[in-house]
Amino acid sequence: MLSKTIIFKIIAFSVIFVVIGFFVFFPTQLDKQTNLLHDSTLPVISEQARTLHAQLFIGDWHSDTLLWKRDLMDKHEYGHVDIPRLQQGNVALQMFTTVTKSPDGINYEANSSDANDNITKLALLNLWPIRTWNSLAERALFQASKALELADEFPQQVSLITSKSDLSQFILQREVNPQLLGMLLGTEGSHALDGDLSNIQRLFNSGFRMMSLQHFFDNKLGGSLHGESGEGLTEFGREALQKMQSLGIMLDVSHSSEQVVKDVLAISSQPLLVSHTGFYGHCPSPRNIPDELMQQIAAKGGLIAVGYWDGAVCEPNVNEIAKALKYGMELVGSEHIALGSDYDGAVSVPFDTSELIYLTQALLNLGLSDLQIKQVMGGNMLRYLQLHLPD
Numbered sequence: 290m291l292s293k294t295i296i297f298k299i300i301a302f303s304v305i306f307v308v309i310g311f312f313v314f315f316p317t318q319l320d321k322q323t324n325l326l327h328d329s330t331l332p333v334i335s336e337q338a339r340t341l342h343a344q345l346f347i348g349d350w351h352s353d354t355l356l357w358k359r360d361l362m363d364k365h366e367y368g369h370v371d372i373p374r375l376q377q378g379n380v381a382l383q384m385f386t387t388v389t390k391s392p393d394g395i396n397y398e399a400n401s402s403d404a405n406d407n408i409t410k411l412a413l414l415n416l417w418p419i420r421t422w423n424s425l426a427e428r429a430l431f432q433a434s435k436a437l438e439l440a441d442e443f444p445q446q447v448s449l450i451t452s453k454s455d456l457s458q459f460i461l462q463r464e465v466n467p468q469l470l471g472m473l474l475g476t477e478g479s480h481a482l483d484g485d486l487s488n489i490q491r492l493f494n495s496g497f498r499m500m501s502l503q504h505f506f507d508n509k510l511g512g513s514l515h516g517e518s519g520e521g522l523t524e525f526g527r528e529a530l531q532k533m534q535s536l537g538i539m540l541d542v543s544h545s546s547e548q549v550v551k552d553v554l555a556i557s558s559q560p561l562l563v564s565h566t567g568f569y570g571h572c573p574s575p576r577n578i579p580d581e582l583m584q585q586i587a588a589k590g591g592l593i594a595v596g597y598w599d600g601a602v603c604e605p606n607v608n609e610i611a612k613a614l615k616y617g618m619e620l621v622g623s624e625h626i627a628l629g630s631d632y633d634g635a636v637s638v639p640f641d642t643s644e645l646i647y648l649t650q651a652l653l654n655l656g657l658s659d660l661q662i663k664q665v666m667g668g669n670m671l672r673y674l675q676l677h678l679p680d
């Protein structure tokens with residue numbers, strides 16, 4: 290008969306084994322099940338597309354990759370973005386956005402700000418530092434720290450861009466080292482401020498250069514496009530916006546209510562970004578704001594970045610994504626359109642970042658010129674950053 294001590298040891302080891310398995314296995318499983326790639330028709334790549342794609346300076350305004358437990362220096366078989374895949378796709382600039390609160394039962398119609406928060410569960414499951422459990426600002430800072438560490442450890446592969454001079458230096462470096470990726474940091478919703486304006490400076494000091502005002506629910510700054518109030522910018526929102534612009538933080542109105550977009554357009558001293566979206570006239574989805582507002586954003590020098598998932602483009606295949614880009618170019622001018630994949634943002638997409646050449650091919654197939662393709666694939670993003678990053 291086994292002694293009590295041995296039985297106790299067997300039970301203790303089993304419990305430890307299960308607990309470790311849970312915290313190692315589950316985060317990867319969740320990542321795999323959330324950030325999907327689906328089969329769809331992909332175009333045959335021509336020699337012309339290969340040559341053009343190799344010449345492109347590619348930039349993407351929106352990826353939530355830092356949310357997940359993934360070693361970004363390794364190439365993965367799941368999810369959408371890591372450094373090797375960005376290099377393979379010839380991507381020069383990637384904006385990494387930090388997600389800090391996401392309501393249970395998330396939808397495009399109406400979410401309550403009091404709903405249970407899924408990022409709290411993710412923080413526990415992924416063993417984020419305790420300070421992130423109760424603070425949305427800490428969640429943003431923690432996700433950013435992953436990017437900062439990469440830039441520190443792998444300067445030949447990753448460079449953090451926070452100013453115009455960083456950007457000029459990066460461009461010079463990339464001419465001799467085409468594998469180098471320029472990273473930028475942004476928030477997904479300014480509830481990440483924890484209701485405290487001083488957190489704008491704190492996030493700025495950690496490298497954040499783009500802030501979106503809302504995400505899926507109304508917050509202290511104003512209404513979300515998928516919230517309950519439909520409200521415009523609040524007084525706190527106005528103060529936050531002024532502070533952001535005084536520091537040189539770019540404003541992203543993806544997910545903002547129509548009234549917030551109108552209010553921001555009326556008072557903003559800088560052109561706006563829509564970092565991941567589609568066009569209502571191309572895809573009448575509740576995720577997309579009306580074309581007329583998009584025209585107003587562009588008329589003030591703004592940049593509109595198109596995503597790759599069904600909520601943005603309705604049919605998430607490469608041809609339809611190219612059509613959404615073309616639709617936008619015809620609506621507001623090709624100098625106002627960019628890429629905003631929403632990679633790793635709990636979406637299913639037809640190609641990951643290593644396969645962006647399919648998009649180049651699809652744009653060629655639609656008859657767009659090399660110049661137009663260069664603009665939307667990254668030229669416009671580069672110009673926008675050259676104009677609007679702080680000195």
Ligand SMILES: [Zn+2]
Pocket residue numbers: 477543544565631634
């Ligand atoms: Zn989003």
